[in-house]
Amino acid sequence: MHDAAVYLLSNVPGLPPIVQTVHLLGIAVIMSSVVLLDLRILGLALPSQDVQELTRRVMPWVWWTLPIMALSGLPFVFARPQRYFTNPVFGLKFALLLPAIALAAVLHFVSVRKPDAASTKVIAAISLLLWICVVLAGRWIAYVDYLIPVE
Amino acid sequence: MPFEQFWTWLEMTPLAARIGESAWFPFLESVHVLSAMFVVGTVLMADLRLLGWSARRYPLNVITDEIVPWTWGAFVIAVVTGVGLLMPRASWYVVNPAFLAKVVLLMLAGVNMLVLHFFALRTERVRLQMTTGACSLLVWAGVVLAGRWIGHLS
Numbered sequence: 206m207h208d209a210a211v212y213l214l215s216n217v218p219g220l221p222p223i224v225q226t227v228h229l230l231g232i233a234v235i236m237s238s239v240v241l242l243d244l245r246i247l248g249l250a251l252p253s254q255d256v257q258e259l260t261r262r263v264m265p266w267v268w269w270t271l272p273i274m275a276l277s278g279l280p281f282v283f284a285r286p287q288r289y290f291t292n293p294v295f296g297l298k299f300a301l302l303l304p305a306i307a308l309a310a311v312l313h314f315v316s317v318r319k320p321d322a323a324s325t326k327v328i329a330a331i332s333l334l335l336w337i338c339v340v341l342a343g344r345w346i347a348y349v350d351y352l353i354p355v356e
Numbered sequence: 357m358p359f360e361q362f363w364t365w366l367e368m369t370p371l372a373a374r375i376g377e378s379a380w381f382p383f384l385e386s387v388h389v390l391s392a393m394f395v396v397g398t399v400l401m402a403d404l405r406l407l408g409w410s411a412r413r414y415p416l417n418v419i420t421d422e423i424v425p426w427t428w429g430a431f432v433i434a435v436v437t438g439v440g441l442l443m444p445r446a447s448w449y450v451v452n453p454a455f456l457a458k459v460v461l462l463m464l465a466g467v468n469m470l471v472l473h474f475f476a477l478r479t480e481r482v483r484l485q486m487t488t489g490a491c492s493l494l495v496w497a498g499v500v501l502a503g504r505w506i507g508h509l510s
Contacts, residue, residue, distance in 0.1 A: 222505040236397030348382035
C-alpha cells in the first residue's frame with residue numbers, strides 16, 4: 206500500500222491536488238449537510254425549512270461522504286505514515302472527528318423525534334463546534350511546527 | 357505582470373511581513389479553507405434545488421433567500437483571509453497559473469450568479485435555472501481544484 210501510494214502520488218501528474226480537491230469537496234458536503242442542520246436546529250439558519258425534513262434530506266449525504274473522505278485522505282497517510290502518525294495535530298483531528306461522527310449519528314436519530322428539545326440543541330451546538338475544529342485541525346496538520354517548535 | 361510595483365510594495369508592508377513570519381499564515385489558511393468550503397457547501401445546496409434534484413417541496417426563492425446570506429457572509433471571510441494569505445508572497449501568486457485560473461473561475465462564478473439573479477430567477481425559466489445550477493457546480497469545483505493546486509506549483 207505504501208509503495209503504491211508513493212508511486213501514484215509522485216508519478217501521476219496532478220494526482221495530489223485532484224485527490225485533495227475530492228477531500229475538500231467532501232468538507233463542503235459536510236458543511237451543507239450536518240453543519241447547516243446544526244445551524245437550523247439552533248434556530249440560526251433556514252427558518253422555513255422543517256427540521257425533520259431537512260434531517261432526512263441532508264443526513265444521507267454525511268454517510269455517503271465520510272467513506273469518500275477516508276478514501277481521499279488515506280493515500281497521503283499510506284505514502285508518508287511517519288508524517289501523520291507521529292503528528293499530534295493528526296491525532297487531535299481524529300480525537301475530534303470520532304465524537305463528531307458519533308454525534309452526527311445521534312443527531313440523525315433525535316432531530317427527527319425531538320427536533321425542538323433542549324437536548325437536541327445542545328447536541329447540535331457541540332456538533333457544530335466539533336466539525337469546525339476538525340476542519341481547522343486538518344489544515345493545521347501541515348503546520349505542526351508552528352505549534353511545537355522543532356528542536 | 358501589471359502593477360508589478362504594487363505587488364512588491366504589498367509584500368514589503370509590515371502586515372505582510374507579520375503574516376508571513378508567524379502562525380498568522382496557517383491560522384488564516386485554515387479559516388480560509390473552512391469559510392471557502394462553507395461557501396461551496398451552501399452553493400451546492402442552492403444548485404441542487406436549481407437542478408430540481410433536491411428540496412423540491414420548497415419554492416426556489418425560499419431556498420435561495422435563506423442560503424445566500426450565509427454564502428455571502430462566508431465569502432467575505434474567505435476573501436479577507438485570502439488577501440491575508442496573498443500579501444506575504446503577492447508577486448509570486450499573481451504569476452502562478454493556478455492562482456490566475458482560480459481568479460478567472462471566480463469571475464465565471466460571478467457571471468453565472470448574475471445570469472441567475474437577473475434572468476433565470478425572474479421568470480419560470482426552468483431550463484435556464486437548471487443550466488446555471490449545473491454551471492455553478494462545475495465552476496465552483498474548478499475554483500477548489502485551482503485553489504488547491506496553487507501550492508503545488510513552485
